[in-house]
Amino acid sequence: xxxxxxxxxxxxxxxxxxxxxxxxxxxxxxxxxxxxxxxxxxxxxxxxxxxxxxxxxxxxxxxxxxxxxxxxxxxxxxxxxxxxxxxxxxxxxxxxxxxxxxxxxxxxxxxxxxxxxxxxxxxxxxxxxxxxxxxxxxxxxxxxxxxxxxxxxxxxxxxxxxxxxxxxxxxxxxxxxxxxxxxxxxxxxxxxxxxxxxxxxxxxxxxxxxxxxxxxxxxxxxxxxxxxxxxxxxxxxxxxxxxxxxxxxxxxxxxxxxxxxxxxxxxxxxxxxxxxxxxxxxxxxxxxxxxxxxxxxxxxxxxxxxxxxxxxxxxxxxxxxxxxxxxxxxxxxxxxxxxxxxxxxxxxxxxxxxxxxxxxxxxxxxxxxxxxxxxxxxxx
Amino acid sequence: xxxxxxxxxxxxxxxxxxxxxxxxxxxxxxxxxxxxxxxxxxxxxxxxxxxxxxxxxxxxxxxxxxxxxxxxxxxxxxxxxxxxxxxxxxxxxxxxxxxxxxxxxxxxxxxxxxxxxxxxxxxxxxxxxxxxxxxxxxxxxxx
Numbered sequence: 001x002x003x004x005x006x007x008x009x010x011x012x013x014x015x016x017x018x019x020x021x022x023x024x025x026x027x028x029x030x031x032x033x034x035x036x037x038x039x040x041x042x043x044x045x046x047x048x049x050x051x052x053x054x055x056x057x058x059x060x061x062x063x064x065x066x067x068x069x070x071x072x073x074x075x076x077x078x079x080x081x082x083x084x085x086x087x088x089x090x091x092x093x094x095x096x097x098x099x100x101x102x103x104x105x106x107x108x109x110x111x112x113x114x115x116x117x118x119x120x121x122x123x124x125x126x127x128x129x130x131x132x133x134x135x136x137x138x139x140x141x142x143x144x145x146x147x148x149x150x151x152x153x154x155x156x157x158x159x160x161x162x163x164x165x166x167x168x169x170x171x172x173x174x175x176x177x178x179x180x181x182x183x184x185x186x187x188x189x190x191x192x193x194x195x196x197x198x199x200x201x202x203x204x205x206x207x208x209x210x211x212x213x214x215x216x217x218x219x220x221x222x223x224x225x226x227x228x229x230x231x232x233x234x235x236x237x238x239x240x241x242x243x244x245x246x247x248x249x250x251x252x253x254x255x256x257x258x259x260x261x262x263x264x265x266x267x268x269x270x271x272x273x274x275x276x277x278x279x280x281x282x283x284x285x286x287x288x289x290x291x292x293x294x295x296x297x298x299x300x301x302x303x304x305x306x307x308x309x310x311x312x313x314x315x316x317x318x319x320x321x322x323x324x325x326x327x328x329x330x331x332x333x334x335x336x337x338x339x340x341x342x343x344x345x346x347x348x349x350x351x352x353x354x355x356x357x358x359x360x361x362x363x364x365x366x367x368x369x370x371x372x373x374x375x376x377x378x379x380x
Numbered sequence: 381x382x383x384x385x386x387x388x389x390x391x392x393x394x395x396x397x398x399x400x401x402x403x404x405x406x407x408x409x410x411x412x413x414x415x416x417x418x419x420x421x422x423x424x425x426x427x428x429x430x431x432x433x434x435x436x437x438x439x440x441x442x443x444x445x446x447x448x449x450x451x452x453x454x455x456x457x458x459x460x461x462x463x464x465x466x467x468x469x470x471x472x473x474x475x476x477x478x479x480x481x482x483x484x485x486x487x488x489x490x491x492x493x494x495x496x497x498x499x500x501x502x503x504x505x506x507x508x509x510x511x512x513x514x515x516x517x518x519x520x521x522x523x
Contacts (some may be wrong), residue, residue, distance in 0.1 A: 130384035131418050132478045134515055136489060137464045138382075142448045146466055150444035153499045199447035199461070199494075252417055252465055253478050279427065377468045 003271060005096040006021045007224035007231035008088065008378070009041025010217035012341040016180050016334035020211040027213035028057040028108035029065045035215040036066075041102055048073035048218075051088040053339060054080050057108050073100040078240075081248060081287055081368030082260065084338040088172035089237030091218040101219065107339040108213035117143040133248055141288065143208055143248050144370055145198040148290035151257055152200060157308030159200065162286040165190045165289040165324075166331055168202045168316035168364035173328025176354040180208050205289040214339040214347065232349045235362075236272040236377040240264030245356075247371050260373040261298025261366065267302065268375050277302040280360040281329030281348045282322050283341035286329040291369045292316075298363060299375070317327060318355055326355040341365050342376070349380040381455045383511050384509040389419040392433050402505050403433040404475055417475045438505035440467040440518070443476050445497050463487035465504055467518055481518045496520060 012034025014020065014027045021369060022030075038044055046068040049059035059074045074096040077083030084107065091103030137143055151157055170186040173179035194203040224231035240263035242253065250256045269275060276299060282297045293307025301322060302310045316324040327344035329334045334340050346364040347353040353360075360380075367374040386394050388476040396403040406415045407423035408430035415421060415434065422429045445465040462480065469475045483491040485506035502521040507514045 128418065129382075130390050131384055133382045134384050134510075134513075135464050135478045135480050136448055136452070136459075136462055137446075137478055138448065138456060142464060145446040145448075146444045146464070149446060150466075150499065153444070195462070196447065196449045198449065201446075220501050235438060246418065249478075251478070252474075254474060366494075 002092055002096055002234065002237060003273070004011065004235055004379070005221055006092040006218050007221055007233045008216050008346050009219050009224050009227040009229055009231055010035040010037070010041065010345050011215070012038055013038070013178070013214040013340070013343060014212050016178060016210050016212040016336070018110060018180070018211065020110070020223060022221055024108040024110050024213070025061055025065065025259045026055045027211070028062055028106055028215070031108065031213035031215040032062065032104050032106050032128050035104065035217045037216040038229060041219070042219060043067045044069045045102045046104050047071050048091055048094050049104035050077070050090045050103065050105045051076040052076060052080065052083040052087065052107060054311055054337070055107060056304040064105070069222040073103070077374070079371040081285060082371035083165070084342060084367040084374065085237065085365055086239050086367065086374035088218060088234060088342060088376055089374060092234040092237055093216055095220050101223070103218040104215055105215050105218065106213065106215035107337050109336050110211045111335070112211040123377040124216040128246060136351070137212065139198070140248060142198045144288045144290060146251070147256060147370070148288070149200050149292070151290060151294065153257050154257070155305040155308060157191065158340065159288045161293065161308035161311050162205055162289040163188055164311035164316060165286065165292040166191060169286060169325045169329040169331040171317060172326045172355045173332030176333060179328040179333040180210065181328060201288060207287045207335035208332070210336055211332040212334050214336055214343050216342060220287070228379065230350050232270070233379050234348045235305045235379045237373045237374070238264040238378065239265035239372065240267070241245050241372040250370060257368050259294060259298065260371065261369045263301045264366070264373050264375045268377060272377050274362060277320070277363055279322065280362050281326060281357040282324050283326070283345045283363060283365045284324060285338045285341060285368050286325055286331045287335065287368060288350045289331065292324070293371050295366055299366065318357065323357050326353050326357065338367050345376070345378050349378055381510055382453070385514050389421060393419060394513060396433060397507055397516060400507055400514070401421045401436045402436045404436055404469070404472065406432050414448040415472045415475055415476070436469055436471050440471040440477070440503055441470065442457045442481070442497065442499055442501045442503060443517070444499060446505055447494055459489040461494070463492065463497055465496060465518065475515065479518045481520060485517050489517060493522070
């Protein structure tokens with residue numbers, strides 16, 4: 001049983017910026033060493049690694065650089081931002097089943113200053129692209145915008161609902177000195193008059209491409225009690241690849257508006273001692289604002305088609321029904337493939353967030369919706 | 381422009397478009413016959429590898445659309461904002477094809493006034509050749 005058998009005991013991160021001088025490998029090492037220091041665990045004790053398939057810095061290089069001991073478990077999770085929570089899930093499973101004792105998950109990324117695949121014509125496009133790319137559906141914003149337009153049409157969702165999401169994330173970033181948007185408030189006027197990226201999505205519906213790295217350390221619950229920090233238990237973990245799913249463009253599913261979140265959620269709640277109504281704070285993957293109403297529905301915070309209305313009346317703000325992305329999220333803190341959502345969840349349950357939800361004891365963290373995804377329930 | 385990177389499963393689709401036909405892969409098992417898209421080696425309903433390509437009427441309705449703006453790849457940026465649509469086929473509403481609605485098969489991607497686009501609008505297929513590949517385009521039905 002995975003439930004509460006393991007805990008996150010260390011978190012670490014580098015600065016977040018549009019451009020950082022160091023390599024992804026150096027940033028990865030800095031974040032991992034910071035997380036181990038936070039946990040009070042020596043690098044030589046690390047025997048498990050997990051990251052994303054899109055991570056350029058592999059475990060061989062990282063283990064060598066930080067001075068890890070013999071490594072007995074390593075794993076990479078596919079599908080970009082869908083992998084974040086699964087890295088912790090894989091480590092938790094490895095530690096709980098005795099395959100390793102100290103696991104490190106990480107993500108290092110230079111997308112603020114580095115290349116983006118949809119800007120490079122020389123790159124051979126992956127095969128599924130033959131059904132979308134020739135028509136100019138080139139970027140994730142175009143692909144998610146398609147679902148957003150349909151969602152707005154079916155359920156009466158408006159740009160004001162999407163603004164509610166962008167604003168909640170920005171307001172939290174304004175409280176977080178590490179966030180890229182720390183000193184940059186957002187107004188409705190700014191949102192409504194900003195340039196289009198892919199109508200119906202405007203500039204502020206899109207995440208911040210960022211340079212930076214983050215890491216966390218997973219150990220057994222027994223070991224966690226002796227660590228430097230208050231343990232944050234991995235209560236439930238799930239991945240989600242729905243039947244007939246097609247990565248990014250879930251267009252050929254019977255119901256494209258019920259994406260991978262629904263699949264991950266069913267398993268996540270099945271193995272949990274609490275339900276959506278008991279979640280104190282949520283860190284929901286926000287590469288694009290429409291992913292929030294879709295995820296609110298998928299993870300069961302409201303019914304089908306009610307995700308947009310859920311955002312009304314300050315529900316996602318501090319003091320609201322479900323404080324969201326309290327570090328600022330991908331929209332306003334940093335977009336490092338969603339790994340900052342995990343570390344922010346840990347901060348909330350330690351009571352050390354810059355936008356602390358009073359006595360938060362349970363947190364949902366999710367990974368990229370629209371792609372094969374993953375999610376975690378954390379508890380203190 | 382990006383030409384489709386055609387794989388073995390998808391090749392028949394493009395061979396048929398070259399003949400001006402919109403065909404969708406279907407299970408050739410007598411008691412199944414399910415359509416499927418994108419193409420793949422076997423039927424997800426009955427696991428049969430027997431495959432046929434069924435001719436569609438070429439009529440459909442707009443399921444959703446976006447209007448991409450730059451930054452985009454140069455060829456696309458030159459025509460932006462253009463529309464990219466998802467068309468649900470009249471013969472098989474669960475089959476949705478990405479495409480572009482244009483005023484004529486060879487017209488630019490931005491040839492149609494976006495104000496004329498709406499979800500549910502009926503469209504019909506036409507084909508245009510781009511670098512040797514016959515690519516489906518969509519025209520608004522009159523009325």
